[in-house]
Amino acid sequence: MRGKFITLEGIDGAGKSTHLRWIARFLKGRRIKVTVTREPGGTAFGETLRRLLLGGRQRLHPETETLLVFAARREHLDKVIAPALGAGRWVLCDRFTDATYAYQSGGSRVRWGRVGALERWVQRGLQPDLTILFDVSLAVARRRAGRKIRPDRFERERDAYFERVRKAYLRRHREDPRRVRVIEAGRGMAEIRKELEPLLLKLCP
Ligand code: TMP
Numbered sequence: 001m002r003g004k005f006i007t008l009e010g011i012d013g014a015g016k017s018t019h020l021r022w023i024a025r026f027l028k029g030r031r032i033k034v035t036v037t038r039e040p041g042g043t044a045f046g047e048t049l050r051r052l053l054l055g056g057r058q059r060l061h062p063e064t065e066t067l068l069v070f071a072a073r074r075e076h077l078d079k080v081i082a083p084a085l086g087a088g089r090w091v092l093c094d095r096f097t098d099a100t101y102a103y104q105s106g107g108s109r110v111r112w113g114r115v116g117a118l119e120r121w122v123q124r125g126l127q128p129d130l131t132i133l134f135d136v137s138l139a140v141a142r143r144r145a146g147r148k149i150r151p152d153r154f155e156r157e158r159d160a161y162f163e164r165v166r167k168a169y170l171r172r173h174r175e176d177p178r179r180v181r182v183i184e185a186g187r188g189m190a191e192i193r194k195e196l197e198p199l200l201l202k203l204c205p
Helices: 016-029 044-055 062-086 097-107 112-123 138-144 153-175 189-203
Strands: 005-009 034-038 090-094 130-135 180-184
Touching: 005 016, 005 097, 016 034, 016 090, 016 130, 016 189, 034 062, 044 062, 062 090, 062 097, 062 112, 097 112, 097 153, 130 153, 130 189, 138 153, 153 180, 180 189
Parallel strands: 005 090, 005 130, 034 090, 130 180
Antiparallel strands: none
């Protein structure tokens, strides 16, 4: 039987990585074989691209970034995601195409439809079975990242950018509410896990 494909999303500071570790443990505890992966990344090429995109000093045109993440996604699907799903493993992916809508389109203003065109080309109808969007306010994300309460001009610009990223994520939820489930992530772990459990159990055989 084909495995399930789960992706995790949210602005930086939403607590996604902590939840990812818990979800992986939860599934493994139910004897599900899980492949944990991430984007950008997941393949040797993807990890190289990740270093270039996140650590690079060059500022790339947002459309260049969009094309590059989709090129890496094509490899990731071909080499990791599709084979794992085909072998009956579940794939738990830290960020996927919704992140391109959120960051490149929402944040950096690449046209929404351009991301959609690449999504159709690269994914050929393949979509995650479940996307969990960890949503927090900017204030909470900033507090978690240990930043000061009163932002300076640069931080305000960053905040406006992340506000657009957050809005774009919520638009993805409105466009496909059955797949993209929003978890209000400003709360304690126990409360969040109580909401995650039924979402995961619904996918279990
Ligand atoms: P992470 O450390 O939470 O995985 O963050 C990776 C960064 O990459 C994050 O700032 C979002 C960004 N990103 C994009 O801009 N576009 C994409 O398509 C993906 C997958 C990530």
